[in-house]
Amino acid sequence: MNLETIGKSLRLRDIPELNVSTAADVRDRTRAQLAAAHELLDIDLSQTRFMDSSGLGALIALHKTMSGRGGRLRIINPTLSVQQILELTRLHRVFEIVKE
Amino acid sequence: MPNVRPTALDFGLEAAGNYEAVRAATQTVCAGLRLAGLRNDEVNEWELAVAEAGNNAVKHAGLAGRDRPVGFSVFVDERSVEVTVADHTPGFALPASITLPPDDSEHGRGLFLMRQLTDTLEYVRGADGNRLTLRRKRSGDPSVAKPVVARRDELVAQLAASEAALSDMMGELSVAWESLDAIFSFRPSSNPDAHTPEGFARHCLEHQLLGVGPHHGAPQIDWYLLRLADEAGLTLRVVPGHGAGEVPETLALGGPPRADDPLEVRAARSRTRQWIDPHHPLLPGDPLGAIFVGGSGFVHPIFVNEQLIGVLTVGRNAASREFSSQEVSFIETVAGFLGPQIQNARLHEARLAARLVARELDIAARIQESLLPPVLPQPAGFGLAGLYRAARQVGGDFYTAFLDGDRGLVLFICDVMGKGVPAALFAVQVHSLVRARSDLASQPARFLEWLNRNLAPELDRVEMFITAQVAYIDPARREMRVASAGHPLPLLAVPGRAVIEVGVPGLPLGFSPDSTYEEVAHPLAAGARLLLYTDGINEARAGTGEFFGTAKTQDWLASLPATLVGEAAIRAHLLATLDQFQRGADQADDQAALILTHLDG
Numbered sequence: 001m002n003l004e005t006i007g008k009s010l011r012l013r014d015i016p017e018l019n020v021s022t023a024a025d026v027r028d029r030t031r032a033q034l035a036a037a038h039e040l041l042d043i044d045l046s047q048t049r050f051m052d053s054s055g056l057g058a059l060i061a062l063h064k065t066m067s068g069r070g071g072r073l074r075i076i077n078p079t080l081s082v083q084q085i086l087e088l089t090r091l092h093r094v095f096e097i098v099k100e
Numbered sequence: 101m102p103n104v105r106p107t108a109l110d111f112g113l114e115a116a117g118n119y120e121a122v123r124a125a126t127q128t129v130c131a132g133l134r135l136a137g138l139r140n141d142e143v144n145e146w147e148l149a150v151a152e153a154g155n156n157a158v159k160h161a162g163l164a165g166r167d168r169p170v171g172f173s174v175f176v177d178e179r180s181v182e183v184t185v186a187d188h189t190p191g192f193a194l195p196a197s198i199t200l201p202p203d204d205s206e207h208g209r210g211l212f213l214m215r216q217l218t219d220t221l222e223y224v225r226g227a228d229g230n231r232l233t234l235r236r237k238r239s240g241d242p243s244v245a246k247p248v249v250a251r252r253d254e255l256v257a258q259l260a261a262s263e264a265a266l267s268d269m270m271g272e273l274s275v276a277w278e279s280l281d282a283i284f285s286f287r288p289s290s291n292p293d294a295h296t297p298e299g300f301a302r303h304c305l306e307h308q309l310l311g312v313g314p315h316h317g318a319p320q321i322d323w324y325l326l327r328l329a330d331e332a333g334l335t336l337r338v339v340p341g342h343g344a345g346e347v348p349e350t351l352a353l354g355g356p357p358r359a360d361d362p363l364e365v366r367a368a369r370s371r372t373r374q375w376i377d378p379h380h381p382l383l384p385g386d387p388l389g390a391i392f393v394g395g396s397g398f399v400h401p402i403f404v405n406e407q408l409i410g411v412l413t414v415g416r417n418a419a420s421r422e423f424s425s426q427e428v429s430f431i432e433t434v435a436g437f438l439g440p441q442i443q444n445a446r447l448h449e450a451r452l453a454a455r456l457v458a459r460e461l462d463i464a465a466r467i468q469e470s471l472l473p474p475v476l477p478q479p480a481g482f483g484l485a486g487l488y489r490a491a492r493q494v495g496g497d498f499y500t501a502f503l504d505g506d507r508g509l510v511l512f513i514c515d516v517m518g519k520g521v522p523a524a525l526f527a528v529q530v531h532s533l534v535r536a537r538s539d540l541a542s543q544p545a546r547f548l549e550w551l552n553r554n555l556a557p558e559l560d561r562v563e564m565f566i567t568a569q570v571a572y573i574d575p576a577r578r579e580m581r582v583a584s585a586g587h588p589l590p591l592l593a594v595p596g597r598a599v600i601e602v603g604v605p606g607l608p609l610g611f612s613p614d615s616t617y618e619e620v621a622h623p624l625a626a627g628a629r630l631l632l633y634t635d636g637i638n639e640a641r642a643g644t645g646e647f648f649g650t651a652k653t654q655d656w657l658a659s660l661p662a663t664l665v666g667e668a669a670i671r672a673h674l675l676a677t678l679d680q681f682q683r684g685a686d687q688a689d690d691q692a693a694l695i696l697t698h699l700d701g
Contacts, residue, residue, distance in 0.1 A: 019123065020123075020151075020155045021119045021123060050147065050151075052151045052152060052155065053152055053207075053210045054155065056209055057207055057209075060204060060205070060206045061206050063204075064204060080144075084144075084145075085148060085213065088213060088217070089200060089209050089213065093203075094203045
């Protein structure tokens with residue numbers, strides 16, 4: 001995975017799988033990188049071939065972190081399988097999903 | 101060639117009780133589902149459902165269950181998929197209704213996903229472990245090939261031969277038997293015929309209904325007739341035995357109901373018992389008229405889980421006594437016992453067929469592997485690397501390389517058109533012929549002509565053919581001589597020059613017994629690389645459907661750094677290039693390649 005600051009956003013990308021083994025790590029490393037200046041957390045899921053319910057948990061945790069500090073979390077270009085799990089769990093209503 | 105895929109599979113595996121091992125097992129399960137011909141979107145959904153089930157098993161392990169394995173068993177037939185995840189954890193309580201947690205909850209969606217992604221979810225908690233079973237119907241994709249189902253009598257023979265399957269079935273029968281011991285005196289092991297669903301049913305009925313005197317209140321009947329429905333529920337076929345010879349063998353169930361439907365068909369369609377007695381006479385022309393000579397009787401439909409298994413008709417000739425409710429309920433019990441047993445027996449047949457397909461694939465893969473040289477010859481001044489990767493369904497590619505004394509090096513690669521065991525067996529034949537006349541190999545065209553003469557009659561008979569390529573490396577003359585039988589021409593890369601194809605195309609082996617081939621000699625410069633390959637390489641497909649193509653194959657050969665000479669390194673380089681290209685797509689065909697490097701000047 002790759003974390004990069006672009007202006008006022010922190011961008012997270014290159015996550016091949018967001019699953020029970022990787023979710024906590026993704027969550028914690030992202031939180032550690034978040035600075036006061038970051039108003040936006042962009043999570044690029046265009047490379048994410050597989051995501052499970054633990055992956056959803058990490059996204060929700062980060063979403064809450066961002067909301068708590070007055071920022072936003074966006075999901076960028078999710079793959080079909082990621083979109084499907086978001087829709088199945090009706091979380092597509094909760095997240096801001098951006099197709100670039 | 102049609103790409104015949106198995107549509108049924110039956111396998112199991114165990115993973116260590118940690119998330120990584122369970123993830124790997126999930127991927128193996130999905131590989132199996134792909135092998136069974138499930139569509140990619142179905143496999144993706146199964147991947148999520150199985151991952152959630154496996155993760156649950158690890159999550160609930162606690163101290164006692166830590167490091168205990170998690171078992172995965174997969175059963176696929178042409179209609180449905182069933183995956184069971186077995187663990188040794190204390191387990192969890194399955195809620196009566198599975199709902200989504202609040203949107204801001206970070207947990208609690210696993211079960212919901214499993215439920216959403218499958219048709220049924222069963223969780224059985226036991227003292228030493230738990231089993232979570234997920235089932236789902238397969239999509240009705242018409243492009244999925246029909247299974248290779250053996251004839252029924254062949255299957256029955258296989259069944260008899262397979263001790264494991266037999267003991268499974270006997271185990272189930274005896275379990276069922278114990279609980280019904282009070283009414284039945286039937287012993288499955290005493291009758292070999294009982295191994296088929298029909299034989300079992302007949303034996304049961306003859307012992308219970310027509311047996312020597314009624315047991316424990318069994319009704320006395322004079323005749324019975326049993327028909328079993330086919331699995332699609334389109335016909336009712338009579339089971340050989342009592343009364344069978346006197347009625348039409350098959351009754352059709354398809355089509356709209358008609359007023360003159362036979363009584364057995366009416367019972368099956370309406371799912372209700374139909375009586376025959378003076379108040380309910382048979383319609384003229386009803387097949388049962390051949391057996392029913394007066395008295396009374398009834399047709400009882402047998403269903404298991406909504407699926408029609410068959411209809412059982414019983415009758416008594418004496419008009420004096422009608423069936424009592426106790427007698428009716430006895431016959432209902434017999435039918436209720438038969439139904440699941442017949443279904444189980446059929447399931448075992450299906451599983452056996454799945455095992456046969458899996459075994460055939462395994463045999464073909466082993467044959468194929470055995471043909472590859474365990475070690476490639478590495479004559480002075482040359483480096484030789486080989487790659488062979490079987491597709492899901494093994495094809496007939498192989499290569500070999502051997503030294504012609506101290507005179508030269510023979511490279512041979514071929515592709516038997518076809519799949520599975522037949523292709524693998526032809527590959528064996530080619531392999532032994534190649535080794536039998538290795539003395540001819542220094543003249544590649546003569547060599548191919550000789551191979552063709554020997555293989556053509558049989559290839560013609562089975563309408564198969566083989567493409568092959570021979571290259572003879574002659575270090576003394578610093579040249580190579582090549583000949584081709586319908587095979588992709590070898591590619592030659594010389595530093596500083598464009599990659600070229602060497603040789604001229606010829607007819608594949610097996611087209612005609614007197615094909616002739618043309619030999620082309622070409623100098624072999626220092627640093628030159630020669631690639632012999634099968635069409636699994638240039639016809640490798642990306643997820644987008646794009647072919648790898650000859651151009652990319654040439655580019656790859658030209659791009660190899662001069663310093664890259666190790667056998668393993670070259671193989672890994674090619675594999676990585678192909679994998680990157682094929683990412684997200686299935687490997688449709690075997691891939692084989694031989695890469696020769698001329699090392700020094």
